[in-house]
Amino acid sequence: MTERARVPLHRDPKFRALVFQILALGFVVYGFYSLFQTTVDNLVARGIQTGTSFFDEVAPFQIGFSPFFDYKLGESTYIDVFFVGIQNTILVAVLGIIAATILGFFIGVIRLSPNWLVSRGALAYIEIFRNVPLLLQIMFWNFAIFLPSLPAPKNSIEMGSFYLNARGFHTPLPVVDDSTGFTIWIAMLVILCAGLVVFARRAKARFEETGEQLPIGWISLGVIFGGGYLLYLIAGSPLVFDEPVLGRFNFKGGGQLPLPLFSLWFALTLYTAAFIAENVRAGIQAVSQGQNEAAHALGLSRKDTVRLITIPQALRVIIPPTISQYLNLTKNSSLAVAVGYEELVAVWAGITLNQTGQALVIIGMTVAVYECLSLFTSFVLNWYNKRIQLTER
């Protein structure tokens, strides 16, 4: 002890390491501080005002698409624009993630098909969509394919009460007509679902006891749709459908999937699905052939082998790289401005920034939103990934 204490401080490796770390930290902090201070000083010197006081000012422009928030020209403020932007970003990201996952899984599986034509077709798909820049794809679908091929509103393609034209896809929208009837219907649906959960538990217990299997999935699906519709009639049909009606320029009323959203969704899905397909292929190929052979030896059917042996093990390989694809898709949605979809970067980091000039605040908030969305997505998926990893022995 005493001998150690005699080592001069400047030759003590632990102490030196600490000093250097503190120095490095000090430099970094000072660096960021002076960057910030210089920015602020320069803004002041050039007479550029900065701050958050513009949040409550009325936004002087219109936003065309806001499915969940009510945006009203002349009343909504800049901060409302911010939330509308987040809403539209999340909307296209969620739609894109769902569609890209389904399509990617499908392409990834048929990529391994023993049929030459099918597997080469999947390969061609992957190589084409993975290797063309996304912005080009978005503009290609919107300006070169959809806009020229879809008709003007007056000559819309009619499918019952559904209409398709160059402005988008117009659908009837269910609206609550009789609110007591609607409450009764929802209550009955909840009871029905609770019943199904009990049924599923019983069926599982029975399977573990006797080995007798029931097609729980199909039964539940049938009961929910069939029973749900029956209960809807019993509750006195509490919904009416708001149908789109052709006005002077375009359809009014009903639900609308605007073309810019559709183009963006379409392009993001095709692009991301190509990457997910490769993840799926890699995941399936990572499961050793011995696992399949062992399953067959145990007498499992081909379906059960895929469901119980291949997929659970493949998922462990598929999920981590797929998380990055989900994050990429979310961030790539910011290319929307090219086709006029009103997501966060278009309305907030674009229009609002240009009208107020508050670059620092607006870009900072935009960065923070993408940061939060990405962290949230990876948090959820990492949780799921951990859960399926636990099944390993």
Added chain:
Amino acid sequence: MKLSAKIATTIAASAVAVAQVASAGTLDDVKARGELKCGVSGGVPGFSAPDDAGRMQGIDAAVCDAIAAAVLGDASKVTFIPLTAKERFTALASGEVDVLSRNTTHTLTREASLGLNFTYYNYIDGQGFMVMKDSGIKSTLELDGASICVQAGTTTELNMADYFRNNNMSFTPVGYETSTQTREGFEGGACDVLTSDKSQLAALSTEMKVGPEGVTILPETISKEPLGPVVRQGDDQWMDIVAMTLYALINAEELGITSGNIDKLKANPGNPNVARLVGTEGNMGELLGLGADWSYNAIKQVGNYGEIYERTVAKIGIPRAGSVNDLWTRGGILYAPPIR
């Protein structure tokens, strides 16, 4: 550890570098560089669009040429930097360009909060609406419920919102990043109407498949759009140079000085106003920090305002005679202070 210390030093050093960019003295910077960096739209015929040889042409581009001629003696020493509506002010404030000549409307908010100064106007415009001829629409008041293609983040977008609200009409905006995209959207049927400054509508209609005959530019003008070159705030000398160069071009037209006759007039000016403008009398250039032949170079190499207009904006089908963009002596409102 050593690496992180290095990185920290680099960050600190770059912070100092950022601080130095903020200095005034655009004139010295331009002279030292031997080149003027000019922010333009780059995609609007008549204002700034590349010609067959790749050289930027148009009334906005000509202003930059004239400034380069006045400051550097050579109108070709301009680097044109195409900017979107969104990028333009940041590019100017950060020093990426020396002057912004990009059909930019002068407004109070921009003047007061963006750290920049407007000089004078090289084109006075107004916002209008364009529809397909076969729609049969004759007035903007028939546009209730229409989808309208617009360039996002412009005053155009705000004027449109005000106009429709004022007239109790509804509309759906379809906002694009560039004016080329607004045209593509309009042609493809993404919207019923295209709105922009009227000069731009005329320019865009020349690029459409149906041509100018296939569209109608509605008669109403819903806004005032004085467009002109913009400079950074806090450099008064540079602001004077840009403004005076523009005034010199307008005064030259008023006094009948053209790129063709300026050499003859320089040898034998007669009128003292002409003599001052061609640089044989007074010390106008010196007062601005430029050479005595600053205005001579600008007029000789680029032409007077009228010559510029005829070879740029007139070409896209907007006649000048009697319009607001004519000289005050001929019923317009173009009025430049005297060079004396």
